[in-house]
Amino acid sequence: MSVEQRWQQALDQLKQQGRYRSFRRPIGIDFTSNDYLGYGNQTVNEKRLIANPQENSNSQNGNDYSSGSDYSSGSDCSNERANSLSRSGIASRLLRGNHPIWEEVEEMLARFHECEAVLMMNSGYVANEGLIATIMEPGDWVASDELNHACIVDGLRLARCQRYSFRHNDLNHLEAGLKAVTEKKKNDPSEADRAKFIITESLFSMDGDFAPLIEICSLAERYGALVIVDEAHATGCWGKMGRGLIDAAGVRSRILASVHTGGKALGLPGAYIATNSLLKNYLINRCRQLIFTTALPPEIGRWWRDQLVTVQSDDDRRQSLHDRVELFHQLLQKYQIPFLGKSYIVPIILHQDERAVQVANSLQAQGFDVRAIRPPSVPLGTARLRISIHADHTPEQITALAEALNEIIHTV
Numbered sequence: 414m415s416v417e418q419r420w421q422q423a424l425d426q427l428k429q430q431g432r433y434r435s436f437r438r439p440i441g442i443d444f445t446s447n448d449y450l451g452y453g454n455q456t457v458n459e460k461r462l463i464a465n466p467q468e469n470s471n472s473q474n475g476n477d478y479s480s481g482s483d484y485s486s487g488s489d490c491s492n493e494r495a496n497s498l499s500r501s502g503i504a505s506r507l508l509r510g511n512h513p514i515w516e517e518v519e520e521m522l523a524r525f526h527e528c529e530a531v532l533m534m535n536s537g538y539v540a541n542e543g544l545i546a547t548i549m550e551p552g553d554w555v556a557s558d559e560l561n562h563a564c565i566v567d568g569l570r571l572a573r574c575q576r577y578s579f580r581h582n583d584l585n586h587l588e589a590g591l592k593a594v595t596e597k598k599k600n601d602p603s604e605a606d607r608a609k610f611i612i613t614e615s616l617f618s619m620d621g622d623f624a625p626l627i628e629i630c631s632l633a634e635r636y637g638a639l640v641i642v643d644e645a646h647a648t649g650c651w652g653k654m655g656r657g658l659i660d661a662a663g664v665r666s667r668i669l670a671s672v673h674t675g676g677k678a679l680g681l682p683g684a685y686i687a688t689n690s691l692l693k694n695y696l697i698n699r700c701r702q703l704i705f706t707t708a709l710p711p712e713i714g715r716w717w718r719d720q721l722v723t724v725q726s727d728d729d730r731r732q733s734l735h736d737r738v739e740l741f742h743q744l745l746q747k748y749q750i751p752f753l754g755k756s757y758i759v760p761i762i763l764h765q766d767e768r769a770v771q772v773a774n775s776l777q778a779q780g781f782d783v784r785a786i787r788p789p790s791v792p793l794g795t796a797r798l799r800i801s802i803h804a805d806h807t808p809e810q811i812t813a814l815a816e817a818l819n820e821i822i823h824t825v
């Protein structure tokens with residue numbers, strides 16, 4: 414049975430049992446949420462008006478939730494309140510937390526990635542953990558890059574699936590695992606329902622290098638595995654309109670799902686999973702990290718909506734980021750300071766923890782907020798500086814940092 418059949422069967426069964434869940438908009442007077450003192454239902458504008466009664470509250474862009482636009486089936490005063498941009502999510506999305514702005518944001522994001530469906534999650538951590546723990550079952554086989562983020566590792570632990578940690582970006586090691594499990598499946602009928610997955614970050618958070626996405630997709634297709642990609646560090650910065658590395662590599666249709674956090678380049682709280690409608694519905698029905706948590710506040714949804722418009726059109730900022738990166742890399746080469754990767758995440762390996770801390774402290778004393786990254790965040794013996802270049806660093810700041818590094822690093 415394919416995983417799609419597995420998910421469809423589970424959803425059909427829930428339907429037969431009358432337990433199938435889907436998002437519904439808030440309707441009627443709220444006897445559902447956990448907003449016991451009524452604070453969560455106060456809108457941001459109401460808060461502002463209490464502080465400053467002269468202020469006009471009707472000044473938002475796009476859908477005017479604050480003035481009580483009616484997105485629910487009824488239209489009494491309480492519905493208007495439910496659809497305004499309250500400060501709190503007040504309940505799980507499956508209860509009263511499904512504010513219409515989230516449907517609007519999910520549709521925008523699905524258009525952005527040209528994928529079937531998007532599901533908002535409260536953070537990148539729970540998006541990865543929830544996705545993995547929900548879809549991968551004991552008996553399934555999962556190849557995970559050894560440098561994948563802690564939330565991927567924790568998701569795999571929860572899933573209790575068979576894990577194969579392949580050497581970082583090593584396609585031969587990945588293929589060896591795929592070959593072995595495929596052979597086993599061929600020879601043992603009890604293995605027939607075992608699903609195979611490959612999971613990787615697209616831009617690695619501590620090494621600043623890229624996963625070979627096209628080659629990974631080719632291997633996945635050869636051995637019948639499904640691919641999941643964590644785009645945490647790439648979303649907003651690469652490809653057309655900042656869609657990320659999956660879309661830049663043209664492999665969106667070859668992967669099962671991608672995870673994107675707002676917490677990095679997008680500058681937003683929350684995260685999302687981009688996938689197909691079947692998997693979205695399966696997650697809505699089965700993902701504990703979605704079902705048993707309070708939805709993000711609708712006001713945050715407005716940030717997402719506005720910020721997505723900005724990010725998509727902001728090619729200048731993306732270009733500035735890549736220009737700054739090029740300048741910093743050139744300066745490091747000039748000063749013969751070795752670094753990893755080819756991106757705005759610039760790791761400088763100093764090996765010993767003490768040395769990394771010492772160099773970081775010296776840079777901090779000169780006004781540069783550079784931190785030492787030590788085990789267990791990185792493997793033993795690879796303590797490092799992890800320098801994060803931004804679009805709004807000035808060339809002077811970049812040059813000053815490189816000069817400071819040059820002075821310190823060759824002496825400590």
Ligand SMILES: Cc1ncc(COP(=O)(O)O)c(C=O)c1O
Pocket residue numbers: 536537538539541562564614618643645646674675676683684
């Ligand atoms: C690769 C990667 N994935 C996921 C996450 C988690 O994202 P969030 O901060 O939104 O929980 C991080 C954050 O450090 C990350 O680096």
